[in-house]
Amino acid sequence: MRLIIGNQNIELGNRTKVAQTKQANDLINLNTRQTNYTNRFTVPLSAKNQKAMKYLGIVGNRSDMPYIRSDVYLYSDSGESFIYKGWATIKGLGDKGYKINVYDGNIDIYKAIENKDVSDADLSEISHTKNVTNVVNSWTTDLNYKYIVADYNGKALYDTDKINIDYLVPSVKVSYVWDKIFEYSGFTYSGSVFDTFEFKNLWMTYPKGVFSTVPEDIVYESNDMEFEVQNPSTIPVDPNPSLIYRQSTYLAQITNQTDELEQIQDNRHFKVSEAGNYRVEITGEIKPRGYSFYANLDPILQVPITCDLWLAKNSEDKQNSDDVVLLQLLQEDIGTIENFIDVGVIDVNAIVEIQENESLCFVLKNSVSFLYTFGYVEEEVDVELRISKVENEIIDFDNAFIGFKMKDFFSEILWRFGLTPYKDKYTNNYNFLTLQEVLQTDNVEDWSAQNTKFSSKKGETYVYSRYAQRNVLRHKYNDSEDDYYDGSILIDNENLQDTITVINSNIYVPEEEQTLVFEKPTNVYKLWNKEIKDDETVDYKSLSKRFYFMRYEDYNFSASQTVGSETLQVEQQVFSAPFESFFGLSFSDNIQDYYTPIYNILNQAKIITADIYLDEVDIVNLDLTKLYYIRELGGYHILNKVNNFIEKGLTSCELIKVDYTPAAGNGVSDIIQNIIVGAFDLATNKIKVFYDVSQMQGTSIDYIVNGGAPVTYPSNTGLIAFDFANNMPSLENTIYITDGITVSETKVFVS
Amino acid sequence: MIVDYRFKKPFIHLGFNRTQGTFATGENISIYLKTLYNQNVYEPVNVIAGGATINKVSEYQYDLVYIDSGAKSISVEIESKPFLTGKIQSNIININVENVKADTIKVTADTTLLTADYF
Numbered sequence: 001m002r003l004i005i006g007n008q009n010i011e012l013g014n015r016t017k018v019a020q021t022k023q024a025n026d027l028i029n030l031n032t033r034q035t036n037y038t039n040r041f042t043v044p045l046s047a048k049n050q051k052a053m054k055y056l057g058i059v060g061n062r063s064d065m066p067y068i069r070s071d072v073y074l075y076s077d078s079g080e081s082f083i084y085k086g087w088a089t090i091k092g093l094g095d096k097g098y099k100i101n102v103y104d105g106n107i108d109i110y111k112a113i114e115n116k117d118v119s120d121a122d123l124s125e126i127s128h129t130k131n132v133t134n135v136v137n138s139w140t141t142d143l144n145y146k147y148i149v150a151d152y153n154g155k156a157l158y159d160t161d162k163i164n165i166d167y168l169v170p171s172v173k174v175s176y177v178w179d180k181i182f183e184y185s186g187f188t189y190s191g192s193v194f195d196t197f198e199f200k201n202l203w204m205t206y207p208k209g210v211f212s213t214v215p216e217d218i219v220y221e222s223n224d225m226e227f228e229v230q231n232p233s234t235i236p237v238d239p240n241p242s243l244i245y246r247q248s249t250y251l252a253q254i255t256n257q258t259d260e261l262e263q264i265q266d267n268r269h270f271k272v273s274e275a276g277n278y279r280v281e282i283t284g285e286i287k288p289r290g291y292s293f294y295a296n297l298d299p300i301l302q303v304p305i306t307c308d309l310w311l312a313k314n315s316e317d318k319q320n321s322d323d324v325v326l327l328q329l330l331q332e333d334i335g336t337i338e339n340f341i342d343v344g345v346i347d348v349n350a351i352v353e354i355q356e357n358e359s360l361c362f363v364l365k366n367s368v369s370f371l372y373t374f375g376y377v378e379e380e381v382d383v384e385l386r387i388s389k390v391e392n393e394i395i396d397f398d399n400a401f402i403g404f405k406m407k408d409f410f411s412e413i414l415w416r417f418g419l420t421p422y423k424d425k426y427t428n429n430y431n432f433l434t435l436q437e438v439l440q441t442d443n444v445e446d447w448s449a450q451n452t453k454f455s456s457k458k459g460e461t462y463v464y465s466r467y468a469q470r471n472v473l474r475h476k477y478n479d480s481e482d483d484y485y486d487g488s489i490l491i492d493n494e495n496l497q498d499t500i501t502v503i504n505s506n507i508y509v510p511e512e513e514q515t516l517v518f519e520k521p522t523n524v525y526k527l528w529n530k531e532i533k534d535d536e537t538v539d540y541k542s543l544s545k546r547f548y549f550m551r552y553e554d555y556n557f558s559a560s561q562t563v564g565s566e567t568l569q570v571e572q573q574v575f576s577a578p579f580e581s582f583f584g585l586s587f588s589d590n591i592q593d594y595y596t597p598i599y600n601i602l603n604q605a606k607i608i609t610a611d612i613y614l615d616e617v618d619i620v621n622l623d624l625t626k627l628y629y630i631r632e633l634g635g636y637h638i639l640n641k642v643n644n645f646i647e648k649g650l651t652s653c654e655l656i657k658v659d660y661t662p663a664a665g666n667g668v669s670d671i672i673q674n675i676i677v678g679a680f681d682l683a684t685n686k687i688k689v690f691y692d693v694s695q696m697q698g699t700s701i702d703y704i705v706n707g708g709a710p711v712t713y714p715s716n717t718g719l720i721a722f723d724f725a726n727n728m729p730s731l732e733n734t735i736y737i738t739d740g741i742t743v744s745e746t747k748v749f750v751s
Numbered sequence: 752m753i754v755d756y757r758f759k760k761p762f763i764h765l766g767f768n769r770t771q772g773t774f775a776t777g778e779n780i781s782i783y784l785k786t787l788y789n790q791n792v793y794e795p796v797n798v799i800a801g802g803a804t805i806n807k808v809s810e811y812q813y814d815l816v817y818i819d820s821g822a823k824s825i826s827v828e829i830e831s832k833p834f835l836t837g838k839i840q841s842n843i844i845n846i847n848v849e850n851v852k853a854d855t856i857k858v859t860a861d862t863t864l865l866t867a868d869y870f
Contacts, residue, residue, distance in 0.1 A: 195812065197811070437787055438789075440793075442792045551767075553767065581767065702835060738837070743837055
């Protein structure tokens, strides 16, 4: 045997025994997958070995061999490769030498992603700004993220029926994350399941409620504002030309509490220090007053007037507000002259885009200009002004997935699809198979005694001690007492304990009840908590560390639908949107779709330990995706584990029997009418199979015994006769026939 | 039990296990095969969809387009020669293909074919 560690040949002592255990998926453990490993063996402290270990153990050495990955190659005496590019772990140093374990197979991918977060895979290319444009774009473009419409327990609608993106979160395509993890690890993957609808339409939410804007930075605040032109102490007797046809006034500061502006000119013009979007909030209660003039221009009457509040820019040169170019109407009809109700409530909340070196000003303008001239403004409640910088939230998936381990994500996918990874020995590819696909293999190896393989059965067990009568696959819930989406694999074996949880997922599931907040019912994926305050307003608190799986389905609205951001005050019309679906995502669904073979095996559990004669070639070419036929054990088996192969000879193997019995409906019934077994000599029986010739076409018939290769019988007369081994003791054998079009039922005969 | 899985009947759907629907002429219709098969043992899936242009996306997804309207049936068959299964028929998906209509909300059309009626 030849051992190479880290490109160095390692001398093996005469007594060094390297025992190899091979396994991929121990059906005793549903939640884990296994890897190949050796025993802990000792290599002598020869000069060559010390050098290969970089003098590990010598006083003053700085060897890093115990701490790094060292590639391992193990060859048989005949040069066959037992282990190709495995992992060596230097466990210690004893008086006899270095103690080493070697691992290979599935360990590679697990080691590559060990202790790594999903964020280490670099998802930065899908970072984006959360705004209406990007949300809607994710609906119409094939991106790796999508804002799937669902009730996330936030303020899903505003203005009665507008979809509010402020309380939507993006979901990332699971296949994209899967690809990124493999890209990071340096491995490739294959498997049918990755082409299915169920995998391709699988998404994982952002793990926390995220608003459309970050907390806003207040750059100006004053609760001491005024509308210029105050109430005159006396009513002028003579006409005052300066009042004639004046229609507006500025909003100006008296004092302020916060001033981080670039400049305030004349207390009226507010200039910000950097370009961007700003929120302007103006509140207060005022009584705007005008003067009513008659032909002689004497101001006779002070009357309540109705005003509009406007925003303008860059008007520092306009001393008279009437000369300002008004840009944006902030609020109209402030104050009214109807029914003598004349208090105007100001409540402005607007997003304004400001360029560099632009200033803002606010003008209150008489909206009934041809009747009255603007007089003055009385304040019932102080007028306040606040200007805040608004910045869009940047969605950073890398940041969101910090703490979410790649290994956990990997396991979630294996659990949901019942997958086992099988690493190709000489490449970096992992092929993922379900148990069903393994059972469909035609790659069968005959390990019967006649092929000098099976030697003896050492034991047989019927109870998987780690299972229970009810084996639960458990989700994560917002209420930890819930279990409505959990699945169970039931085993009809009274000798087992009652219940055990075999899988504990870290992925949350939606609430049990759907809501009708949108046009169609949707599930609730809680990423916000609602707190109703004393004044009955609702406060939304973002939740975190909650990953949900979901699918989406495009939904066409019955009419044009508004989608927008209440915060950013931007909206758009759409006709369709992707809505959430939890279809096929509960563990109870997963069990039905992917765990039926495991259920069948567990319910007729027969775990056989047998001594099998294995040589180096068997180990080198060992394929755990094969089925192993052993006549002496009555049929086909999955090879669960090869225990401690040291050298050519008898090796203990753990086999799980898989019944080769036809289910009702498979193959056409009542074609084989009778099977007669007649002794010919001590070693041979003559088998005659009588069948209904009317159901078989063609000139020849194939017969298949014990799932082996078809044997062609050259005529189609209703009788097939062949020689067969006379086993001592007798064994059950199966047979079915076919003409290439019709396949018969499977029958059993004893020989 | 092994025989169970070798003769497993394929299940196809339009997404979400749906087996019926209404589509427009010229519209892309995705058909998904849900049942998994060992790719080393089974022949490529044969899609039976008379009158459709079939684009194979993968062994587990096929995109169909019908130019003619009417009731359509879609199925697939799969076969394993080593197991001598013969052709195993899937379930049948029944769809209605309708000519494109213009309505007050939305007109759907593609660049190659636009049909409209006067209703």
